[in-house]
Amino acid sequence: MLRTAVRRFGTTAMRAAEVTSHPGGKGIGISKAQGIAQNGFIDAIGNTPLIRMKKLSDETGCEILGKAEFQNPGGSVKDRAALFVVKDAEDRGLLRPGGTVVEGTAGNTGIGLAHVCRSKGYKLVIYMPNTQSQGKIDLLRLLGAEVYPVPAVAFENPENYNHQAKRHAERLDNAVWTNQFDNTANRQAHIETTGPEIWAQTDGKIDAFTCASGTAGTIAGVTRYLKTVSDGKVKCYLADPPGSVLHSYIQSGGKLVERSGGSITEGIGQGRITDNLQPDLDLLDGSLHVPDEQSIEMVYRCLDEEGLYLGASSCLNVAAARNVANMLGPGNTVVTILCDGAYRYADRLFSRKWLTEKKLLDAIPKHLEKYIVLP
Numbered sequence: 001m002l003r004t005a006v007r008r009f010g011t012t013a014m015r016a017a018e019v020t021s022h023p024g025g026k027g028i029g030i031s032k033a034q035g036i037a038q039n040g041f042i043d044a045i046g047n048t049p050l051i052r053m054k055k056l057s058d059e060t061g062c063e064i065l066g067k068a069e070f071q072n073p074g075g076s077v078k079d080r081a082a083l084f085v086v087k088d089a090e091d092r093g094l095l096r097p098g099g100t101v102v103e104g105t106a107g108n109t110g111i112g113l114a115h116v117c118r119s120k121g122y123k124l125v126i127y128m129p130n131t132q133s134q135g136k137i138d139l140l141r142l143l144g145a146e147v148y149p150v151p152a153v154a155f156e157n158p159e160n161y162n163h164q165a166k167r168h169a170e171r172l173d174n175a176v177w178t179n180q181f182d183n184t185a186n187r188q189a190h191i192e193t194t195g196p197e198i199w200a201q202t203d204g205k206i207d208a209f210t211c212a213s214g215t216a217g218t219i220a221g222v223t224r225y226l227k228t229v230s231d232g233k234v235k236c237y238l239a240d241p242p243g244s245v246l247h248s249y250i251q252s253g254g255k256l257v258e259r260s261g262g263s264i265t266e267g268i269g270q271g272r273i274t275d276n277l278q279p280d281l282d283l284l285d286g287s288l289h290v291p292d293e294q295s296i297e298m299v300y301r302c303l304d305e306e307g308l309y310l311g312a313s314s315c316l317n318v319a320a321a322r323n324v325a326n327m328l329g330p331g332n333t334v335v336t337i338l339c340d341g342a343y344r345y346a347d348r349l350f351s352r353k354w355l356t357e358k359k360l361l362d363a364i365p366k367h368l369e370k371y372i373v374l375p
Contacts, residue, residue, distance in 0.1 A: 034047060040119050041073055041074075041115055041116065041118075041119040042083050042116060042119055042120070044072075044073045045072055045073060045074075045079045045080055045083055046072070046079075046080060046193045046194070046197065047197060048067055048068045048069055048071045048072060048197070049067075049068050049071065049201075050065045050066065050067055050068070050198070050201045050202070050335065051065065051066045051067075051068050051306075051308070051338070052064070052065055053065070053066055053302075053306060053318065053321075054305070054306060055301070055305040055306065056305075056318070056321070056322050056325070059322075060322060060325035060326055060330065061325075061329075061330025061331065062325035062328070062329075062330060062331065062332045062333065062334055063332070063333040063334070064318075064321050064322065064325055064334050064336070065202070065333065065334070065335045065336070066308075066314075066317075066318060066321070066335075066336055066337070066338040067194070067197075067198060067335065067336070067337050067338060068338050069337055069338055069339055069340065070310070070314070070338055070339070070340050070341040072112075073115065074111055074112045074114075074115040074116075075108075075111065075340055075341060075343075075344075076108040076111065076112060076339055076340035077108070077194075077218055077337055077339045077340070078108035078109040078111070078112040078339075078340075079112040079115065079116075080112075080189040080190065080193055080194060081109055081112065081180060081185075081186040081189050081190075081215070081217050081218075082109055082112030082113040082115070082116045083112070083116050083189065084185045084186060084188055084189035084192075085113075085178040085179075085180060085183050085185045085186055086101060086113070086116050086117070086120065086122070086178065087185070088183065088185035088188075089101070089176040089178060094176045095122070095174070095175075095176045096174050097121065098121065098122070098123075098174065099122055099123070099174040099175055099176065100122060100123040100124070100125060100169070100172055100174065100175040100176075101113055101117050101122050101123070101124050101125070101175070101176060101178055102124075102125045102126075102127075102165050102166075102168050102169035102172075102175055102176065102177045102178070103124075103125075103126055103127070103165055103177065103178045103179075103180060104126075104127045104128065104160075104161040104162035104163075104164070104165035104166075104180075104181075105126055105127075105128055105180065106128060106129060106132055106214065106266055106267040107128065107132050107133070107136035107140075107266060107267055107344070108136075108267055108339070108340055109180050109215070109267075110124075110126040110128065110136075110140050110145065110147075111136070111139060111140060111143065113126075113145075113178070114126075114140055114143035114144060114145045115143065117144075117145075118143065118144055123146070124144065124145040124146065125145065125146045125147075125148070125165070125168055125169075126140055126145045126146070126147045126148065126165075127148045127150055127161040127162070127164045127165040127168065128140075128147065128148070128149055128150070128161055129149070129150065129151075129152035129161055130149035130150060130151060130152060131152045132149070132266060133266065133344055133345055133347070133348065134347075135343075135344045135345070135346075135347065136266075136344050137149060139344065148161075148164070148168075150164060154271060155271055155272055162179075162181065165177055166179070180215050180217070181215045181216075181274045181275070181276065182274055182275035182276065183275075183276075184275055184276055184279075186215055186217030186221075186276050187216070187217045187220045187221040187224070187276040187279075187280075188221065189217060189221060190217055190218050190220070190221025190222050190225070191221040191222075191224050191225050194218065194221065194222050194225075194337075195221060195222045195224070195225025195226055195229075196225060196229075198222065198226070198335055199225070199226065199229055199230075202333060202335065204229075204230070205333055206226070206230075206234055206333050206334075206335055207234065207235065207328065207332040207333050207334065208234065208235040208236070208237065208324050208325075208328060208332060208333070208334045208335070209222055209223065209226055209234060209235075209236045209237075209334070209335050209336070210236070210237040210238070210239050210288070210317065210320045210321055210324050210334065210335075210336050211238075211239060211317045211320070211336050211337040211339075212238070212239045212240065212241065212265070212268040212269070212290075212313060212316055212317055212320070213238055213239075213240070213244075213246055213268060213269075213270055213277060214267045214268040214269070214270065215274055215276050216270070216274045216276040216277030217276045218337055219236075219238055219277070219280075219284075220276050220277050220279070220280040221276075221280075222236075222337075223236040223280050223283050223284060224279075224280050224283065227283045235285040235324075235328070236283060236284050236285055237284065237285055237286050237287060237288055237320070237324055238250060238284055238286075238287040238288070239287070239288050239290050239316060239317055239319075239320030239336075240269065240287055240288065240289055240290065241263035241265045241268055241269045241290060241292065241295070241316055242261040242262060242263045242269075242289075242291060242292060243259060243261050243262040243263045243269050244259065244263070244268070244269030244270050244271070245257040245258060245259050245270065245271055245272070246269070246270055246273075246277075246287060247287045247288070247289045249273065250281070250284060250286065250287040251286070251287060254281075257271075259271060263292055263295075264292050264295065264296065264312050264348070264358055264360070265292070265295060265312045265313045265316055266311075266312070266313060266345070267313060267339075268313050268316070288320050288323055288324070290316045290319050290320050290323070292312075292358070292360060292363075293360060293363035294316070294319040294363075295312050295313075295315050295316040295319055296312065296315070296349070296355070296360045296363050296364065297319075297363050297364060297365065298315035298316070298318050298319045298322075299311075299312055299315045299342065299349055300364050300365070300368040300371055301365075301368070302314075302315055302318060303342075303368075303371055304368050304371070308338070309341050309342045309343070310338055310340075310341060310342055311339065311340050311341060311342050311344065311345050311349075312345065312349060313339050313340070314337070314338045314339045314340060314341075317336040317337050317338070317339065318336060318338070320336060321334045321335070321336040346374070347374065350371060350372055350373055350374050351372070351374040351375065352372050352374065352375060353374075353375055355372065
């Protein structure tokens, strides 16, 4: 019986060893390291994986890696900024229990704030341009936010959605306008979390970083961290869609602010230099203009080649990473941000009518038109 018990113990130990050495053992190890999100939703934000873009990496001879921010619990990179701007308001005594958060947002920051506010017990009021997808508006309301879609006008106009949000907060007691565009707590989120994660995940073997700018919290914060930790060796490039002034501003050394056309991408591109971007402008090594044709093609390529269902802004970043890789040449590691999934934009990105209206149907390779499943 003793021998039988010993054999059983040995077999059990071997099975346990097999589990930890099995390919799934790595995931078990990561899960144990992450532990339990004791403070609920907010403790689950961050620590997203880097995904190797296999096809693009093979094509360019570089390692192209995407930070899977769609795996944040609220579904986007903006969960990080949402948490930090709320924490900043709490730390400065601007927001007390039972208070109200007010923000102007094109969508994902509002969704992140909705989750964070529900988790912390705050009310949320959102002002947003009425050009944003109905899916985002519906989701915000579903998450308990009070939403005001208003006409999209330039920042200089007093009726711009950000100014309306500020005035709304000023009318309330125990309320704060979190001001994501110029509140540098947004940038700090990426200095403290996203940048260090990328550096650790690549073991410091990263040659370049690129992503687009909306508020500029991500590009500025990650650039600041990577430039600091690498002693300036990591090259950082801002990716810019049509209709934004940032590419012309950076390329001209601050002399030009040219805006032409518009873009299908939501939440990125800018008509001014935000307070989040200003401190780190001089750290950027350059910028890239990414046409909508490249972004929409990459939406379909990522789905077909990588199994990644990504939004247009994410795919603009992927296209920019591919362009940076081609510019730097083989052997480099380029990291970008996969901001969110395509779930909130499917009624547009995969609609034949919408693609035709935007004159983007021809940008999709013929063999990928099978994914255009909506009329």
